[in-house]
Amino acid sequence: MTAQASLERLVAGAQPVVRDSTDKTQLLVGIATCALAGGADKMLAALEDAIEKAGLQDKVEVCKVGCVGRCSLEPLLEIRQPGKPPRMYVKVTPEMAEVIVRRDLTGGEPIPDWLIDKGERTEVAGPGHEADLVNKFTRDWDHLDFFRRQFRVALRNVGRIDPESLDDYLSVGGYRALAKVLDEMSPTDVIACVKSSGLRGRGGAGFPTGLKWEFTYKAQGDEKFMICNADEGDPGAFMDRSTLEGDPHTVLEAMAIAGYAVGATQGYIYVRAEYPLAVKRLEIALEAARQAGLLGSNILGSGFSFDIELRLGAGAFVCGEETALMASIEGKRGMPRPRPPFPAQRGLWGKPTCINNVETLASIPPIILQGAEWYASIGTETSKGTKVFALAGNVENTGLIEVPMGVTLREIIFDIGGGIPDGKGFKAAQTGGPSGGCLPAQYLDTPIDYESLREAGAIMGSGGLIVMDDTNCMVDIAKFFLTFTQDESCGKCTPCREGTKRMLEVMERITSGHGEERDYERLARLGKACQRAALCGLGQTAPNPVLSTIRHFRDEYDAHILEQRCPAHKCKELVRYQIITEACVGCGLCRRNCPVHCISGEPRKPHLIDQDICIRCGQCYEVCRFNAVERA
């Protein structure tokens, strides 16, 4: 029996939780980390309680799914009923859940104000809106900019299936790619397919995935390993977490495919211990896949054996670097080692090893099923396919998105992201996390691909995208990122260990009003030492936030260094609050709100701030109703 036939048996017997073919009402509740942080567990309990009280247990099914990407609106509750357009309630509290059960489910009257689209859609999606493998959101949500402009390949199932159910994954085409590979393709076929898809590593460096597989395939070795790098560590990045929490099987399937292609029988998923939910779901998925014969020996009767072990990272950012990661798996201190030899030649325990990140792997099954040409048709000439971004910072729709390569920052931030909140202006976008760079408004129309971002002084990185409005101080932001990388430097190589520390000291001097003109030379020389001579990618990219902000926001640095002034009033030591005597009515509000009691004054007489005690928290400025506190 072929692997595909074995799989069909599994699919035939599958009983998915989330499904179209039911006359029941399905309630999809996001229970990823973002939703749980928003209180989804309490809402879920209230919801189930209300359903029971309303006696709807037989008509309504509650399905727990991953994150659909609108993290700031969690907890989300999506209602799918045969013959009706789906409805997505947002920021659902336990109280709201009860009301929704009463009015919508029982009473048949949706509550438009609580819906994500305010009840805009009233029709069921018609012909032309069939869900395909990768665009399950298009059918129901293409009237919302947030979803319509996305193209979900890696995230195709996230939020659409129950991540703890293998049957759910099977029902949406899961493990078909693996079965196809096992039946119809040789390892070199698989490698050729991935190569011609143009897929590049989504962990940050953008190395062609097919080439990596080919190198490992060709490397001599009695044993080879396949590793999934799930040590996502950029501040503000959560692409991999969402994928693992929402669709763990896709990673397992892709690892088995990669293992088959490169000649590995053992895989490791290195996932951070700070992702307990992802770990739990991976464990469930691994167990289910082994039970079903989709992992382990003789997968689907094909003769190919492959199994996966989980390894938890203890929280070092640098362990996302592949050689440090492998050292960590081996039980050593997580420090990068020089390359070459590359992991493909000598990796884990000195054996040829292929290492890919979560998003890269999640893109593999669709590439196998839909074909390399299909994937290569998405994106730009040099950057094919799609990219997942974690949209964070001063943007309306913070959350998780996946877009075709080549879209512009403007489309992401203003169309999908909904623009800058509170009527503020856009100032900069940081791509690539602490290793990336800050891009100002003139780059808003730069297409997002590996080369363009590099040219602009930023990097693609793993997908963190932090938007900053015009109240941010770019010197302060650069200092923030540098603090992170300095803290996370493994301490092995000189430029990163010592150089980033000195850069940080310079930045601290600048933001406290003690900068001097030679600091530009210091930062440039230290930055260059890191970029050109550091041992690993972490060190080589660590100065990027500083160097890119100097390049794009030189005037702000000048203000700090030459005039001891922070234009955005963010650098505390450069800000001074004082009360304008003429405007102060002596209401005493500032005095009562001052946390350090440094404001004095008689009622109805002008107050005074004691500058020696003031900690420049800005409370007085915020609370004054008469604009009598001046910030300079």
Next chain:
Amino acid sequence: MSDVTLTIDGVSATVPRGTTIMQAADTVGIRIPRLCYHPRLSIEGACRVCVVEVEGARNLVASCHYPAEDGMVVRTHTPEILQLRRDIVELLLDNHPEDCNTCERDGNCELQRLAYATGIRERLFAGERKHYEKDNLGPAIIRDPDKCILCGRCVRVCGEIQEVGCLGQVNRGFKTVVMPAHDAPMVETVCTGCGQCVNVCPTAAFLEKDATADLMKAIEDPEMIVVSQMAPSVRAAIGEAFGEAPGKAYEGEIYAAMRRIGVDYVFDTQFSADLTIMEEGAEFVKKLAEGGPLPNITSCCPTWVKYCETFHPNLLHLLSTAKSPMSMQGAMVKTYWAEKMGIDPSRIFSLAVMCCTCKKFEATRPELFVNGLPAVDRVLTTREFAWLLRNYGIDFTHLQPEEADNPLGESTGAGVIFGATGGVTEAALRTAYYLLFQKDLPADALNFEQVRGLKGVREATLDFEGTAVRLAVVHGLSNANEVLDRLIAGGEYHWIEVMGCPGGCVGGGGQPYAGANAVPLDECLLAQRASALYNLDAAREIRCSHHNPSIQRLYQEYLGDPLGHKAHELLHTYYYPRVPMGVRPQEAQV
């Protein structure tokens, strides 16, 4: 394996495939500056001092690991690289105490030399400096993290050459520090005290515990009688500390220098090396006759003894119970000699000048005390002794050689070669043969070439008049493990010699620093030191321990027979398992 040809700074170099750029450059007279690199250790790639430009490469590469490729064009000193290298070394200086003038390594510091070579003239980056407490709690090794520049050589030598693994990097980023697990004092850890970390450290982050001050005090004390001994391999290396080429032995000059600094009686550890052979040889022959326990494993190396106590406690019964030459010498000084001279042993300051840092630890082992007094009061390393001579203004290399005092200064060629790996075995074989067959080996059969040399593990089966004697000689603890693994797996040996340091005592942790033009642990250097000892042996009239007249007299006048009651009391010891800090007793194989 095919060759590759590359161009380095316009010079063509042809080297075997797999050669690194740095090695290739070395072959054509281009010495790329380096720091963390060490030819006998794994590649760390940490310091980044050796970065070079490779045409077509995206970034600079570290030449210490990057393989040379055919047609490669390398530039090692572009303006960019020179500036970068200067900045990198400046960064190291910024986090270093820079107390050069008062530092033990002043004038012999790799960082100092590098700072000079890179031409740092202006300091632009200075800021905070890391600070960690100095660990000077132990008797042998001092760890001063403030001076550490994190090249990782100590970590690698400890883990790779010695397989002790006492040291590791702890904390991250700027706070990174090399220390034992749990920040335990070195003395409470698995540290064997071998001092190889001191040997390979480019700065003064590891040092031996200074004993010169105590010696100087004793010398100035009119009540104290200072009696010295010096290890065989001190004479093979001390010249290097005074700028002489390696390989030249200084013996009479050291005796003379000892007297110049005020030592009252100048003896030599080689005397008791002969004594050790008498006891251990007899012990070995007895074990052979009685059928065990075999193999007899040597115990004169304190590093090996501590290693065995820590990592192989179940093999301790195989160790020879004979004390080390140093401790035997001390014991004889404070008993036999003191009685003979009518001196109260408590007035004797017993000084040992050793190639070894661990001897400082050995001297503190309570079971080696004699009548409540330490057999050896203070141990100076070769380095400390050389410094002391400078301090006293002694022009060492121009001293007229003198003779050692007697009776504890007389020695044979067998005692001399103790300092080289395999030497103890060779010396023991010369005497064991005599003990077994009551006749000497022919003069032309005294050299046992099978056990000489620097191969990590040397095994041989000797035909002793029809009896096969299976030997293993190892130096460096990783090599010891190789043989011990075989032994544990059922391998049959009659005799195993273990020396903790690479090359044996000539490569001891207390020997002079390698200097500007050499590399610590360099095999060539070790071989030269060893050959100095073998040459001394060859030139001796008496080359077997049992023919040492002073030894014979010692047994007649005082000890009786080897392994006899008195000998047992004064010349033998015992061992015990050690459980280092952080290891739960039930986990230790006690």
